[in-house]
Amino acid sequence: MVYPHSHKTVLVLDHTAVFSRPSQQMVDFDAVTKSRGIPLQPVGKSLWTCNVEACMEFSRIIYDIFPTDRLISLIASNVHEAECLTGWKTQEQSLQHQMTALGSLPPPDIKEPADTSIMHGLTKAIKMLCEATPKQEELLKTQPDLKNKGRIICLTSFKSLDRIKVLEDATDLAIRSHNQLASSKPNLLPIEHCDLILLHVDPINQHGNITARSAVKISPQLQSELQPTLSGPHIAHKLVELAIQHFDLASTTITGIPMKEEQNASSSANYDVELLHSMEAHTELFKTGGHLDEIVIPSKEGLRIQTICLKWCTPKSISSELQQCHGAYRITPVDVNSRPSSCLTNFLLNGRAVMLEQQRKSGSKVISHMLSCHGGEIYIHVLGMFRSILEDPPSISEGCGGRVTDYRIKDFGELMKESRLAPAADASHLEELPIERAKGQLERMTRHWPMVIGDTIIFNMLSHLDPLPSLIVNESLSEDDVKDCRRAILYLVDLESRNENLPIPNSGTRGKGPKREEQYRQMWRECEKLVRCHANNSPQHAEVLECLLHCKGSTGPPSPKSEVKTENGSKDEENTYDQSMKTLERQMTEREKKDFNTIKKETDSPPVKKIKSEVIPRASAGSPESVLSIWMNKMAAKCSKRHAEFSGRIDSKGSKAELYKNPKPEPM
Template sequence: MFPISHKTVIVLDNSYRFLSTSCGQPLDYDVCHKMKGGTPSGIIPLAPLAKSLWTSSVEAIQEYSRIVYDVFPGGERLLSLVTCDEIGFKIAMGWNNEQQNLSNLNACFARSSYNTRSRASSFPMGECFGTDDSTLVNGVKAALEALGTPTVTQTQMRKKSSRVANSGRVMLIAYLKNENQLKMVTEFMGDCLSKYNIAMREKDDPNRLPINECHLTIVNVYPVGDLSPSSQIREIANYYVSPTLSCEIHSSRGGTMFALKLLSLVQSHYHLASTTVTGIPMKEEQNASSSANYDVEIVHPADAHVNLPKIATGAGGGDGSCNRIPKEDTNYETIPLKWCTPRTTSVELHHCSSAYRISPVDVNSRPSSCLTNFLLSGRTVMLEMTKLKGSKVMSHMLSSHNGELYIHTLYTGRSLLEDPPSISEGIGGRITDYRINDFGELMKRIKLSPIKPSLISVEKTISPIDRAIGFLTRQTLYWPIVLGHSIMFNLQLHIAPLINLIPKDSLSVEDVNECKNAIYQIVKMESKGTSLVLPCVANRGKGPKKEELYKLLWKELDHYIEIHASTPQHKEILSTLRDLHVTATSDTNQVVKNEPMSPDRANSPNGDKPATSSVIIPPLQVPSSSSSMPTFTSNIKDEALMAWKELDSYNNMTEREKRELDEKNKPPAKRLRIPDIQSPSDSNSSVSLADGRINGTAMDAKMANGSTSNQNLLSLWVNQLNLKYRKRPDFEGRAFKIAPLYINLNQPIE
């Protein structure tokens, strides 16, 4: 419940050496030479001053504490101040909620200044650099004593439970001499922590708590331009000294660099992030008629940036990175968000997912002050970020509530109050022929429900969950997601019983008859030449031929029944299908329509079709257990796969390629040319015009009876055209012949 950031003890060196050492960064406070007319004559310019390490550290700690109090008010995160020197230590500020404010912190610094003590001259000037070891030892002891003191919240929880977690952080700020002194501090801290916890286990003190986990942050601050071993101390990332003590080392120059160091530390200690509001229009102080754009950096919890990588990549992929800019002279990054037109209404608040408190980094600057006053007046500022593709999106909003500033994260996707998105907007792209209704029916069939214990049989070895998984597997053995990938599922109006009954584990006699009737229905449709209406198979241009579609349909039905043929009833249906449409004996280079053998055709001597065009379906027989099933072996799966590949390649062709392919496979013209009866090559096989007129009646009777050899639909059609047009000579320029016009045009005029 209590993280390490719940309690932070700031230990500050208050020795003479630390207070008297200059930070090395000059501060020019003489304003006379900055005047427009220059420095007046007779006035000697004042030399610049430099702050001490104590003063620069106090200012940096004030900014550190201000950010903590702004982002975590109400005692969520507590700070304690400890000052130490060669003589002892002093806990200037405790854990009481009344003391957690900047006014009390400044008062503690004022009481801890060196000028308020009576031993101001106890140490001579010009003594060696660095903090004494005794000062650091006193600071470590004071830090452990402060961490062991329970807070108000811990005291209340201790009344309910005897064991309360107690963790905290110690931040030691001093002017260290070298790395040996640094090593001494970490080892002494680990020894003192272990001894303290042992003492707490031996006695039960109601005013003390054992320390479960402690994080030590040592910040070495040295003057600018210092070349002593103190400036050579290396920064070390987080490492463990003992199971209960972790440590990190930081080193920084004094002055403004130390303030930036604590700014980066407060973000890592409290899981904060930086956002820079860019493009804020503000009027110039000197010229009110003109305006310029300024930037303001704010700090807030890092959770406000959780969705930024998704927004930057559009939630559809990418490397998950967003526009992060490293801050100069720091080790953290900031995310720029552009200022948008302010909104006077709060309608956007309904689309916010979260809100977090913010704190400006440079609170005393004019841009930060203007932005703060603008928000406190009740205005709202929208912030937009630029995606990796260049587009922009509103991602955050700045507003104030009850005198406190907040950053709101906005919903960049679809609102929860809107209708669900269309399936075409998903990963599959603009595909509109998904089997949505069939998927809904499938969900209803595979819906799980609790089973009563009384229905569970002990003899059955298959558990209900395994039986459910097997049922789901069988229902989805062949289940195309898109209607364009199937022909069978586009004909559910005609073969719905076959599609719904085949996946069943067992079939009754009535089920078998219904499946056979569906197969006979397809045979009847093919014999009548019924076109298969498949709008999803071809997108544009001329689609596949009717014969090819029926060929694919038969192969798909064969595959669908074969993968479900686990019972004799299923195998009987499969045998019926293959008997009616035997693809193994068909010629692969010519499309042949396979029709069922009717009784009239079966009884005819030559096996020709009867005169009528109707299909006579044989009566259904009740299957017997002793009847033998006909076998059929063919490479149907490979042929179906090749046919589907040819269909997909045709759909992927361009319009020009489709036209060239259609011209190549163009059927013969409807109005054919009469064969040249005068051709010598055809003199033996053709009939002359006179003979045709004389024997026309006999020839018509012969074709009507269907007794001519090798007669098919094309030959019957050609013969019928010959009978119609043989009464008059054909036009010479018809049927792809070149007829000369204006024969006498080139002859000379007499």
């Protein structure tokens, strides 16, 4: 059995004079009252104080989420020796014990030489990793081949990269030496693998020349990683990010928490609280996939991570929703000292449960998680968002089609029959595996496959369009297949020329359906969409598309074949088109030629211009009047009898009339 690296973590703190320097992080103690005339000076923290606070935050997160399975050991290293503050014993694995041990240490001695090494602390950390934990001691009784792994996080400062190389080589040598010693002693375990994370800490206003370096394999037993960071809040955020990375944690932000203001108790505002928990609490969210972009946001606590944003719902006093719970995981706030985190924690500890819902742009609400307290510990519960395997399958009427009769169930059965798989013989000599060929066929057959009867026209009249839909999905077409596709297209042209109704079933809706012209327009549009989906399969598919575009009179983009330009430009395109039309005429029967020429004359004739509503021109001599002109003349004659004619227009000569015949001049 192999124990993970996260089971044993050793924190090595540099306790030399280097970390007695100020971190440049100031704390203002004059924030409570402003009545005094002279404000108090802010208090600064040392690098050692910031490192201790960051380690306490790291330990708090691990102990809150993993109270027993993940162990932490603290080591302080100075010039002369390294002191182990906490070991692997159960009574030492608490935040209170660590704070007591760190509080007993004096601050770093300023008088010590600044040029020191952290090697004493790393050697002590290797020795601690060789010691068995209580859990490992129990497993060794039944599993003597237990593999031992661990991780070392060292907070120190380097002056050059050469020091880092020397430190890594010395650590590797210490691992080999302790492994030889552990092989001869039964109470020690050899180190199978160790992760070494070196954190180079600088004051806030100083940026050293140390750059970050990803994990490098030093030896089969050691892997080293270098990460520079600043002191103050930066080192605390860095250790929180390492905890999330090393222990497979995830972040959830609870937004919209109603809370009363401290200054004005009668009003309330909404706050956000970010929580950390096991990554398994987001497993159900990752199954959906499609809505993650709507709920994934950057962390609001200054961490360089992504968090899942869930909205606060009305609290529940009775947790009846636990019946559909898939899992419960411990949580801990990122900022445990903030007022919103404290209020949320106290609210849940009083026995209340809070539902959490996903926020979606569509406006729908999906309750996916719940916060509740059990035995003084707060858990995030993962609720079932999908149907259980014990429930009946969902009704088909709950889908996009609604009623059962609206789905193309029979066509789907035929699709399943055509997509059945059979055992294949030895395919090692084939260029393409049979399973890949089957996937390609299924992909081509479903490029345009409407699920509902009301969403398609051509698949409701397959008897008049065959064999075009079944042939066009093939990977290649023969000359006979191209002829059959052209005949199917010409048959549609013949239907439209005879002005016949399309043989499509009634949609079942009340009122009149779409007009015949609109039905043909939709049919041609869907035919073009189907053929365009497969136009790039082969040159023969492109020929079918060209024939369809000519018969349809499409104004859309040209086919891929017609986009190829030559030196003669449009002349070569016209020659290619004429040649294809001649080939088509040779293959058509006399009846097809007659119908096609009739349609061609109708499509080649110039379109009739729309008559403007302002002026209705009279029909020219010798040409029959239209129904519109006859009706407008009749209505104009009736309207002329219903009003008295303007006297000026009666006496006028020409098209102009005088409005005032005898105007009187105004006196000057």
